[in-house]
Amino acid sequence: MPLKVVVVGAGLGGLGAAIALNQCGHDVLVLEQSRFLHEVGAAIHVAPNATRILESWGVDFEALQAVRCKQVQIWDEMANPKWGPVITKDLRESLGIYDDWFLTHRVDLHNALRAAAAKEVDGKSVNVRLSSRVASVDSEAGVVKLENGTTITGDLIIGADGMHSKSVSAVTGEVGKKESTGQNCFRFLIPVSKLRSNALTATLLEKIGLDGVNAFIAPDRRILVYPCRGGSLLNIAAIFPSDPSVPVTDSSWFESASIDDLLKTYQRFCPELRELCRLAEDVKLWSLACRCPPRTFVKGKLALVGDAAHPTLPHQGQGGAQALEDGVALGALFPQETTPEQVSKRLSIYNKTRYDHAITVMIVSKVPSDLREQVLEELHTYVPTAEIPEDMYAFNWSSYPAQKALDLLAAAEMDP
Ligand SMILES: Cc1cc2nc3c(=O)[nH]c(=O)nc-3n(C[C@H](O)[C@H](O)[C@H](O)COP(=O)(O)OP(=O)(O)OC[C@H]3O[C@@H](n4cnc5c(N)ncnc54)[C@H](O)[C@@H]3O)c2cc1C
Ligand SMILES: *[C@@H]1O[C@H](CO)[C@@H](O)[C@H](O)[C@H]1NC(C)=O
Ligand SMILES: *[C@@H]1O[C@H](CO)[C@@H](O)[C@H](O)[C@H]1NC(C)=O
Ligand SMILES: CC(=O)N[C@H]1CO[C@H](CO)[C@@H](O)[C@@H]1O
Numbered sequence: 126m127p128l129k130v131v132v133v134g135a136g137l138g139g140l141g142a143a144i145a146l147n148q149c150g151h152d153v154l155v156l157e158q159s160r161f162l163h164e165v166g167a168a169i170h171v172a173p174n175a176t177r178i179l180e181s182w183g184v185d186f187e188a189l190q191a192v193r194c195k196q197v198q199i200w201d202e203m204a205n206p207k208w209g210p211v212i213t214k215d216l217r218e219s220l221g222i223y224d225d226w227f228l229t230h231r232v233d234l235h236n237a238l239r240a241a242a243a244k245e246v247d248g249k250s251v252n253v254r255l256s257s258r259v260a261s262v263d264s265e266a267g268v269v270k271l272e273n274g275t276t277i278t279g280d281l282i283i284g285a286d287g288m289h290s291k292s293v294s295a296v297t298g299e300v301g302k303k304e305s306t307g308q309n310c311f312r313f314l315i316p317v318s319k320l321r322s323n324a325l326t327a328t329l330l331e332k333i334g335l336d337g338v339n340a341f342i343a344p345d346r347r348i349l350v351y352p353c354r355g356g357s358l359l360n361i362a363a364i365f366p367s368d369p370s371v372p373v374t375d376s377s378w379f380e381s382a383s384i385d386d387l388l389k390t391y392q393r394f395c396p397e398l399r400e401l402c403r404l405a406e407d408v409k410l411w412s413l414a415c416r417c418p419p420r421t422f423v424k425g426k427l428a429l430v431g432d433a434a435h436p437t438l439p440h441q442g443q444g445g446a447q448a449l450e451d452g453v454a455l456g457a458l459f460p461q462e463t464t465p466e467q468v469s470k471r472l473s474i475y476n477k478t479r480y481d482h483a484i485t486v487m488i489v490s491k492v493p494s495d496l497r498e499q500v501l502e503e504l505h506t507y508v509p510t511a512e513i514p515e516d517m518y519a520f521n522w523s524s525y526p527a528q529k530a531l532d533l534l535a536a537a538e539m540d541p
C-alpha cells in the first residue's frame with residue numbers, strides 16, 4: 126500500500142519532496158496557499174549537488190534556461206579585480222566534481238519542478254491543490270487543517286511552507302521569532318540589452334562577462350551580479366547594513382524599495398556600478414532577518430524541509446540547493462514498500478541525514494564567507510561537534526544526501 130503523503134507548500138522544497146515521494150510510488154497531495162499567478166523571485170544558484178538531484182528526478186534542463194556558471198570573480202567597489210577568479214575549471218577538477226553548475230531564474234526552476242511533478246510515474250503524478258492555505262498541522266495525528274476548515278489526514282506530512290512557516294510550530298510548539306542579522310538586500314533584474322545600450326554599463330559588462338558570478342565588495346556592503354535566463358537578464362543582489370532603528374518585520378518577497386535608496390546606499394561605488402543601480406527596474410527589498418532554526422526537523426508524522434526547517438540566507442547561494450537535498454533524502458528513505466508503522470523511525474533517520482549538514486550551511490550563510498568564523502559559537506549551540514568548513518565549495522558541493530540516508534538506514538537496520 127502506498128503511503129498517503131501531504132505536503133504543505135509548493136515552493137522548491139515542497140515540489141522536490143513531492144517529486145521524490147511520487148517517484149517512490151506514494152500518493153502525494155501538495156497544498157499551496159497561492160494561485161501561482163504572481164510567482165516571483167530573482168535568480169538563484171543551482172550548484173552541482175543540486176543539478177545532480179534535478180537530473181536524477183528527470184527535470185528538463187532546457188526549461189531552466191540556465192546560464193552555465195564558469196567562475197566567481199571578486200572585485201572591489203571601484204570594479205578593480207580583488208582576488209581574481211576564485212573558481213576556475215581547476216578547482217572543479219581538484220574537487221573531482223563535474224556536475225553542471227547553473228544560474229537560473231527562480232521562476233524557471235519553479236516551473237521546471239512543476240512540470241516534473243505533473244509527469245506520471247507508473248500511472249501516478251503529484252496532485253497540487255492551489256488556493257489551499259494551511260492553518261495548522263497536528264504532527265502526532267498526521268492531520269493538516271486548512272483555513273477553510275477542511276482537514277486532511279496523511280501517513281506522512283511534509284512541512285515545506287518556507288521562511289514564514291506555520292508547520293514549524295507543530296515541531297517546536299512556538300512561533301519562530303525573527304531576528305535581525307544587521308543586513309538587508311536589494312534585489313532586481315535588468316535586461317542585458319538595456320545594459321548593452323548604455324555606455325557605462327556596457328563597459329562593465331565587457332569587463333565581467335556573462336558566464337559567472339561577480340561580487341563587488343566594500344568593507345560593509347557588496348553587490349552581487351550574475352546572469353540568468355539564457356544570458357538575457359542580469360540579476361543583482363545588493364547586501365548592505367540595515368538601519369538598526371527599524372524593527373524587524375515579517376518582510377515578504379514582494380516588498381518594494383526605491384532606486385533613490387539604492388543609489389544612496391551605493392554612492393561610494395564606481396560610476397559603472399552606480400549606473401547599474403540607476404537602470405534598476407522593480408527593486409525589491411529582502412530583509413535578511415533570520416528565524417532561529419528548530420532543534421529537530423521531525424516530530425511524529427511530520428518532517429520539515431527547506432526554509433521551514435533551515436531558513437537560509439543568501440550568502441552561500443545554497444537555500445534552494447539545501448531544500449532539494451532534503452527531498453532527495455526523503456526519497457531514499459521512503460521506498461514503495463514502507464509501511465505507516467515505519468514512518469517515525471524513517472523520519473529520525475531523515476533528521477540524522479540532514480540536520481547537522483543543513484544547519485551548518487544555514488548558520489554559515491548568515492555572514493559573508495570570509496566572516497564565517499564569527500558564527501562558530503552560534504553553530505555549536507545547534508551542532509556541538511560542528512566545525513566551520515575550511516572550504517565551503519568542497520563542503521556544499523560534495524554532499525550526497527541520498528547516499529548518506531541509505532547508509533544511515535542500513536546501519537539502523539543492522540542495529541535496531
Ligand atoms: C515568492 C518567493 C520569491 C523568492 N525569491 C528568491 C530569490 O529571489 N532569491 C533566493 O535566493 N531565494 C528566493 N526565495 C526563497 C527560495 O525559494 C527558498 O529559500 C528556497 O527555495 C527554499 O525553498 P522552500 O520550498 O523551503 O521555500 P519557498 O520557496 O519559500 O516555498 C514555500 C511555499 O510554501 C507556500 N506556503 C507558505 N505558507 C503556506 C501555508 N500556510 N499553506 C500553504 N502553503 C504555504 C508558499 O506560498 C510557497 O510557495 C523566494 C521564495 C518565494 C516564496
Ligand atoms: C477547502 O479547500 C480544499 C483544498 O483546496 C478543498 O478541497 C475544499 O473543497 C475546500 N472546502 C470548502 C468548504 O470550501
Ligand atoms: C534531530 O537531530 C538533532 C541533531 O542531531 C537532535 O538533537 C534531535 O534530537 C533529533 N531529533 C530526533 C527526533 O531524533
Ligand atoms: C552554490 C555554491 O557553490 N555555494 C557556495 C559554496 O561555497 C562558496 C564558498 O564559501 C560560496 O561562495 C558559494 O556561493
Ligand SMILES: CC(=O)N[C@H]1CO[C@H](CO)[C@@H](O)[C@@H]1O
Nearest residue numbers: 177178181453525526527528
Ligand atoms: C543525492 C544525490 O543526488 N547524490 C548523488 C551525488 O552525485 C553522485 C555522483 O555525481 C551520485 O553518485 C550520487 O547519487
